[in-house]
Amino acid sequence: MINVAILGFGVVGSGVAEVLDMNxxxxxxxxxxxxxxxxxxxxxxxxxxxxxxKVIHDFGVIESDPEVDIVVxxxxxxxxxxxxxxxxLAAGKSVVTxxxxxxxxxxxxxxxxxxxxxxLYLFEASVGGGIPVIxxxxxxxxxxxxxxxxxxxxxTTNYILTRMIRAGLPFEAALKEAQANGYAEQDxxxxxxxxxxCRKICIxxxxxxxxxxxxxxxxxxxxxxxxxxxxxxxxxxxKKIKLLGRSIPQADGRVCAYVAPHLVDMENPLACVEDVxxxxxxxxxxxxxxxxxxxxxxxxxxxxxxVADIMDAARRRGQKYMTWGPGGADAAVGPExxxxxxxxxxxxxxxxxxxxxxxxxxxxxAGAPEEECAFxxxxxxxxxxxxxxxxxxxxxxFRVLD
Amino acid sequence: MINVAILGFGVVGSGVAEVLDMNxxxxxxxxxxxxxxxxxxxxxxxxxxxxxxKVIHDFGVIESDPEVDIVVxxxxxxxxxxxxxxxxLAAGKSVVTxxxxxxxxxxxxxxxxxxxxxxLYLFEASVGGGIPVIxxxxxxxxxxxxxxxxxxxxxTTNYILTRMIRAGLPFEAALKEAQANGYAEQDxxxxxxxxxxCRKICIxxxxxxxxxxxxxxxxxxxxxxxxxxxxxxxxxxxKKIKLLGRSIPQADGRVCAYVAPHLVDMENPLACVEDVxxxxxxxxxxxxxxxxxxxxxxxxxxxxxxVADIMDAARRRGQKYMTWGPGGADAAVGPExxxxxxxxxxxxxxxxxxxxxxxxxxxxxAGAPEEECAFxxxxxxxxxxxxxxxxxxxxxxFRVLD
Numbered sequence: 109m110i111n112v113a114i115l116g117f118g119v120v121g122s123g124v125a126e127v128l129d130m131n132x133x134x135x136x137x138x139x140x141x142x143x144x145x146x147x148x149x150x151x152x153x154x155x156x157x158x159x160x161x162k163v164i165h166d167f168g169v170i171e172s173d174p175e176v177d178i179v180v181x182x183x184x185x186x187x188x189x190x191x192x193x194x195x196x197l198a199a200g201k202s203v204v205t206x207x208x209x210x211x212x213x214x215x216x217x218x219x220x221x222x223x224x225x226x227x228l229y230l231f232e233a234s235v236g237g238g239i240p241v242i243x244x245x246x247x248x249x250x251x252x253x254x255x256x257x258x259x260x261x262x263x264t265t266n267y268i269l270t271r272m273i274r275a276g277l278p279f280e281a282a283l284k285e286a287q288a289n290g291y292a293e294q295d296x297x298x299x300x301x302x303x304x305x306c307r308k309i310c311i312x313x314x315x316x317x318x319x320x321x322x323x324x325x326x327x328x329x330x331x332x333x334x335x336x337x338x339x340x341x342x343x344x345x346x347k348k349i350k351l352l353g354r355s356i357p358q359a360d361g362r363v364c365a366y367v368a369p370h371l372v373d374m375e376n377p378l379a380c381v382e383d384v385x386x387x388x389x390x391x392x393x394x395x396x397x398x399x400x401x402x403x404x405x406x407x408x409x410x411x412x413x414x415v416a417d418i419m420d421a422a423r424r425r426g427q428k429y430m431t432w433g434p435g436g437a438d439a440a441v442g443p444e445x446x447x448x449x450x451x452x453x454x455x456x457x458x459x460x461x462x463x464x465x466x467x468x469x470x471x472x473x474a475g476a477p478e479e480e481c482a483f484x485x486x487x488x489x490x491x492x493x494x495x496x497x498x499x500x501x502x503x504x505x506f507r508v509l510d
Numbered sequence: 511m512i513n514v515a516i517l518g519f520g521v522v523g524s525g526v527a528e529v530l531d532m533n534x535x536x537x538x539x540x541x542x543x544x545x546x547x548x549x550x551x552x553x554x555x556x557x558x559x560x561x562x563x564k565v566i567h568d569f570g571v572i573e574s575d576p577e578v579d580i581v582v583x584x585x586x587x588x589x590x591x592x593x594x595x596x597x598x599l600a601a602g603k604s605v606v607t608x609x610x611x612x613x614x615x616x617x618x619x620x621x622x623x624x625x626x627x628x629x630l631y632l633f634e635a636s637v638g639g640g641i642p643v644i645x646x647x648x649x650x651x652x653x654x655x656x657x658x659x660x661x662x663x664x665x666t667t668n669y670i671l672t673r674m675i676r677a678g679l680p681f682e683a684a685l686k687e688a689q690a691n692g693y694a695e696q697d698x699x700x701x702x703x704x705x706x707x708c709r710k711i712c713i714x715x716x717x718x719x720x721x722x723x724x725x726x727x728x729x730x731x732x733x734x735x736x737x738x739x740x741x742x743x744x745x746x747x748x749k750k751i752k753l754l755g756r757s758i759p760q761a762d763g764r765v766c767a768y769v770a771p772h773l774v775d776m777e778n779p780l781a782c783v784e785d786v787x788x789x790x791x792x793x794x795x796x797x798x799x800x801x802x803x804x805x806x807x808x809x810x811x812x813x814x815x816x817v818a819d820i821m822d823a824a825r826r827r828g829q830k831y832m833t834w835g836p837g838g839a840d841a842a843v844g845p846e847x848x849x850x851x852x853x854x855x856x857x858x859x860x861x862x863x864x865x866x867x868x869x870x871x872x873x874x875x876a877g878a879p880e881e882e883c884a885f886x887x888x889x890x891x892x893x894x895x896x897x898x899x900x901x902x903x904x905x906x907x908f909r910v911l912d
Contacts, residue, residue: 238800243646248642251814380782393532394533396810396811397804398804400802408796411796412794416652
């Protein structure tokens, strides 16, 4: 019998209880023993929940109960969740989490603490919700040197962009619709400004390249600057605007990681990822491009990944597993030196643009104001494109994904 | 030090040697010890290969060398490969393979033999080339009951269909082009008739549903009957023709598995899978749909999966791992009772069709002969659509993917 305690009985925590229940027979068959929910820690009581009798309010009970093998942390944030995770690991219990903020901020230290105590710290659910990506990256692609990770890592922004592209809704209206459908928080900042995607690319980068990358090292641009004009110009050259997190190892050992909107060619499978779906493309030096696709959020998808980690934690008790090294100022670098083609929307005459960008590929859209001019450049670094633009106004400036 | 022997130095076998070499440092770092190629078994000599000095011709040397931990079987077929795999497992060596024919035919028995000898039989490379799918299905989605597997499992046929759709090449010309590009064998039967996809859906079904499914239990239709007329009609209703392997568990415990061309809606991510790429969609009762995408064949992608299995086999030595139960006549069922909408192309007047299919959605294409009639039906089983068609000629009859 494997005993589990859930910390935080919110959307994901209650989903974990539900998945353990609904698939208990098949889980027990695969594990050769029962996986049983012993405690739920929350500040609230849940008298009407079928799990109400498991609710406790004192973490000390879980910490000191030798029967608890695995602790599921679905509190979120990096305060009390951090505290409880450290105490659980110190008590030799494996911890499984969907908390991307905590993993992105303290993952390295928590994995070390786990290892020192014969426990595991697992976080498949922290990236891509239910999509298997952490474990495949760590195990299935282990024979590869990873050359790039590039992903649609946030379902809220992908939903908003999809609605802008398909239904012609302006950003604000698409955001309102996402909120009405429960796909965006009332305070949508973490999603639309790219912070959520940033945490996820940090986790993927650390896993693929071996050193902790901190969110504040990763230049992050959200989608608030994307307009329907940009959507139309992208469509005119057979591309779609997607918010991407990218991470590319550099020759000097640093990792170039950033989050920004990109124009993605319709033939790229990432362009087919719509609505709240996520997808992560990994390029390995042997395997080429592989992509993992699915629902990046939601109660049961995320819980599905948490429960898979519970099963894995039980199987691998005491084994050495995933780790990465500590970070530092020399671990990450912004995308300044990364050459891309660029999409530019400006107010200028085509002649002015041609004088500065000899190879500009001009774009057109119906209803464009006379002074508006949009074009694609050849491959340039950010400094190069900025320098060439000079005093031209930058209405929009996005990279084109190769 | 982990010592490996490769059986069969063809495309995949030599790719394994290459990946072990090219990524030896990162592999050793991840494993904590060196992975070393000790022998290559082949009937030929390779005096010009950098691995020429490792070539031997007597399997007995490998079988009796206690230093050999892991045997890589890349011979193919189910004869000598079967023999050597059994002997290696009986000698307590783990076997890693890309041989889908052998896994689909004898996988159950070979996994049992492995377990009885404290060894593992791993075959990530047998489905989807380098795409991680076997291990994610077994581990990451372990918390789910699988409700359906549906995939583009053969790169050759997907390339041919892509060229028919994009370049308007007739089937024969697209096949010739695939052969010229090395994407199709000189005898393309196993690909174009669906046998290759059939073996892969057998393996995925067994893994997901726990019982061996034999290729001869799986109704298999290839793409030789797909015409440019069908491509045009599919396009007219915003769909693409794809060869799919599908597997759906039934209430009675049997598995409905089959291979056939389907019309797939452009909004389905499977429709975005082009050229030689493969993709496998798995629907779990908690996670919903997840998709795994990448190169389904090729030297280094396939070798990448083999080497990941080598690393896993070394780590998990002696552990209980994947198994499935034996098959039997009651394990599988054809898709006869599976209701779908259907695409029908026939020679008949629209009035005749309307009399039989009240809800027919008629399709049109440029240049259609006057007597040709194509339409989509509502949901019907195969028997129902056949009965309604009666004596109308079936020029094409394909399912539409829901």
